[in-house]
Amino acid sequence: MFLREVKRQNRNGTRVSYLQLVHNDWDPAARAARTKILYSFGRTDQVDTAAIERLIVSLSRLLDPAAALKATAGSDLSLLGSRPLGGTDVLDGLWRRLGIDTVLNRLLAKRRGSAPFERVLFGLVANRALAPSSKLAAADWISNDVHIDGLPETSDDVCYRAMDWLHDVREHLEREVFAQVANLLNLEVDLLFFDTTSTYFELEDPDTPVDRDEHGQVVAGRDGKDGQDGQDGTDDEQSAAGFRTYGKSKDSRDDLPQIVIGMAVTREGIPVRVWCWPGNTADSKLIRQVRDDMRDWTLSKIVWVADRGFSSQANRRYLRRGEHTYIIGEKLRSDSPEIKTALSRQGRYTTIGENMRVKEVKVSDSERFVICHNPEAAERDAHIRDQLVAQLDELIAGSDKLPTMKRGELRGKISTKPGLNRYLRLTPGGLLRIDKAKIKTEANLDGKYLLRCSDPHLSATDIALGYKQLLEVERGWRDMKQILDLRPVYHRLEERIRAHVMLCWLALLLIRIAETTTGQTWHHIRRDLDRLHAVTFTGPTGTFRQRTDPTKPQTDLYARLDLSLPKKIIEITPAGR
Known part of the structure; x- marks a missing residue:
């Protein structure tokens, strides 16, 4: 049984052809094969191709997948390979929806002779979210192991140059990305959570000290001095310190040089911005720089939420400037007269949750204390x-x-x-x-912790629940270190280290949006999306790439994220190109 094309010439000279499904039967009497027409498809130029496709699909069900592929593809069509598509496609969709590509391309337009750094930076961000590795390995991953739209390949040299450019434009990028995220997601930025962590480096010696300003940025051409954070809240305007240097490690690795990283997060868990400081920078003065950096972002009234490490009097006074207020954890075992007075006051607790009771104590006109008690x-x-x-x-x-x-x-x-x-x-x-x-x-202190608040309008319940959401920052640190592999950092230049932290922040931003939108963890999202592949075939007429058919979990993820599935045929390259 086969398909036969019959051609003929009409009286007016035109040529037409007809398609027929025929079968050869052996005629014993004539001792010859006789062609029998089983079905006529009509004129070739008028064939119902959709009907033929349905027939082929129906017949393919009788064969196993390998035999069906061989029968429909033909012997001249070869399979070149298959690459994961779903993870990068979803991240790229969120990247474009947030307008990050637009921001980067607009900043690139101001620079002459720039490479397509926007696609390269997206590739590096996707690498942090899907397969964290060094930049050399990331370039190989982009070129050989995954499909990224608009980025068929790259090199480690281009990746490093893209990171250097990212460091140059980081302030503009952070501001514009936050504006895009806040508008599209309708973020409530009334509570802003801030916390710090540290990451260490496997080095024998710390970096050479260089002159730095009060924000930890390198200052050229000036003599440094060893400045320390005073108890009265005054800082030396300049100090000398290496970027990777010894300090109080939050990873219990005081024996290794480190840097300090800070992050501000909204109540929805969306990371707003990240900062980097030399490893010996004390927590007590960091929040003041953070407050200054966020001042010009045209945000509404902010209630800063921070842990006990930022509860110095100078920090509290600084955070009250303007219309901003704060909620800060306090140390229960303190010699402060205010804290002793707050703990000694009598009063009834109010139950606000299954394992939470609160009691408000007012010690002064400007500040309130809330004692939280967890029975368990x-x-x-x-x-x-x-x-x-x-x-x-x-x-x-x-x-x-x-x-x-x-x-x-x-x-x-x-x-x-x-x-x-x-x-x-x-x-x-x-x-x-x-x-x-x-x-x-x-x-008397069992199950208790103490909060200090300067906002006169927040209820004790809102103060307690607001502070409890500080766990979102700690969750962000955990994801950065365990999912995005913030450490180890394969860089020695300060600018590259700062750019590396920026890439981790952008990756955390994308996966946190995916999590809050779908209600699933990134681990499960990534697992399902990695199974959607782009398959490449080649033949005499050229090469084409198509996606595999999506499963129901993949279709549901795309629907929840309001993203369109990739096209069935992703790319076609005719022979000779």
Whole structure:
């Protein structure tokens, strides 16, 4: 059975052809094959191609997929390869919807002789979100392992030049990207959460100190001086420090040079902006720079939400400038008269959730304190304290009979364990005892944390719930380090390190929008999208690339994100090009 084309010439000289489905039958009498017409499709130029496609699909169901592909593709068509398409296509759709491509291309238009850095930067951002790697490996990933629209290939040199340009335009980019995101997503930027983290580098020696201004930026041609953050809130205008240098590590790696990274996040979990400082920069002064940088972003009234590391008097005074207010965590174990007064005030708690009670205390006209109590956390604190006291009691049992020197050695051993040393008391005679007064004091703090707020209009419930959302920043740090692989950083130049952090911020922005829109984690989104591929075939007439048929989870993801699926035929390249 085969398809036959019959041609003939009309009386007027025109030539026409007809398509017929025919089959050869053997005629035993004539001892020859006779052609039998099974079906006539009519004139070739008038054939219903849609009907033929339906017939082919129907017949293909009788074959296994490999045989069907061989039968329909023909022996001259070869499969060149298959690359993941869904992840990069969705990220590119969000990238364009937020107008990031427009912003970058507009900034590029002001620079002569620029390469297509917008596509390269998107490729690097997609690499952070889908397969984090070094820039050399990212260039290979873009060129050989994934399909990115408008970027068939790139090189590590182009990636580095694109990062250098990104560092030059970072301030303009951050401002315009935030404006686009705020308008499209209708963000409520009344609460702005800020926190810092650090990331270390596997170096033998820190960077050479250079002169820096109060914002940690390099200042050329001036002599540096060792400035420290004073208790009165005044900073030296200039100091000398290397970018990758030793400081208090939040990764418990004080033995390695590091940098400090800050991030501001909205209540929806959308990262607004990131900052980088030398590794020895103290948290206490960072928020003041952040507040100044955000001042010119034409935002409405902002309530800054920050952790206990930013609760100095100078920081609080700085955040109250203008119409801005703050919610800041306070240390319960403090010598501050205000905090002692707030904790000693009597009053009833109001239940605002399953595991949350709040009590407001007003100490002054300008500031309010809110005591938050978690009953489950209180039980956990009490259980841990009972274990510590039991362990301490076992250690000091019989110590009265020890010689004075041996008792001193035991006292020194316990002093190295803060959890135990907290409940140890030394009598005037040098004997070791359990400090029952300290146990009672600590019991009064079980499951509690203290908040300070300068906004007179926020309720105690809003203050407590607003501070609880600070977890969004910590979640952002966790995703940056575990999903986007912020570390290790394969760069030594300060500008490249800052650009690397910018790429991680843009990747976090895209995946957080995808998560908030779909209600799924990026891990599940990426898993489903990676299964949508672009398959490349080649034949005598050229090469073409088409996508695989989407599954229902993939179709649902595109629908929730309000994005169109990629075209069935993505690209066609005729032979000879």
